[in-house]
Amino acid sequence: MYPKALKDLMDNLEKLPSIGEKTAERLALYIISELDREDANLMADSIKNAIDSIRPCKISNILTDQEISPIVLDETRDHTTIMVVADSKDVFMMEKMGTYHGDYHVLGGLIDFSRGITDNDLNIESLTKRINSDLKELIIATNGTVEGELTAQYLKSLYEEKQIKVTRLAYGLPVGTDLRYADVLTLIKAVENRQEY
Structure with a gap:
């Protein structure tokens, strides 16, 4: 029904997150029939350029277009604190x-035994190399999912013997939430992470 080039475009757009068949069709038709040829070529070039030039930082694993991320090189940041996150989107x-002016370390995922992802698949060895006498705090900022909690516990067990403070981002009720609509786990975490008022 569709010309092959259009069908190929739709199939490729459908590979993107949250893009289903209908949305891919709508986007593909817009690109070929309404988007200016120059803009379409600029879009294609920017995708190719991003793929060719973006890579993980050699120290922090943050996606960057340089060998070392500007965040790591920024002398105004607090390099005595490292926030550990699952991926660059979190950074x-x-x-x-x-509001956060410390350093980061990207794990490149979370431990997930159901998908065969273990600590060996993550950037943990490079994190261990970054832990030295200057480091004062390691903030574990993984998601509150089972995988995030498992990864956080593993990191805590690795580094709790070091002379650094290991902290975890607080969980709780989002601002503006009605208690009646919060799930039990959120309420438990909100009570556990309560602060002096």
Whole structure:
């Protein structure tokens, strides 16, 4: 029904997260019929350029277009603190907040035995190399999922003997949440992580 080139475009768009068959069809038709040829070529070039130039930082594993991430090289940041996250998306989200000024380390995933992902598949060895006498705090900022908790516990067990403070991001109720609509685990974590008021 569709020309082969259009069908190929739709199939490739469908590989993107949250893009189903209908959305892929709509996007493909927009690209070929409504998007200016120059803009479409710029989009294709930017995808190719990103794939060719973006890579993990040699120290922190943050996605960057340089050998070492500007965050690692920034002397105004607090390099005595490292926040450990699952992937670079987490770093970019934290940076949008503008309130954390320490360093980061990207694990490249979470321990997930059901998918065959173990600690050996993560960037833990490179994290261990970064732990020295200057480091004061390691913030574990993995998700509150089973995989995130398992990874956090593993990291805690690895580094609790070192002379550094190992902390975990707090969980709890989102601002504006009605207690009646919170799930039990969220309420438990909110009570456990309560602070002096």
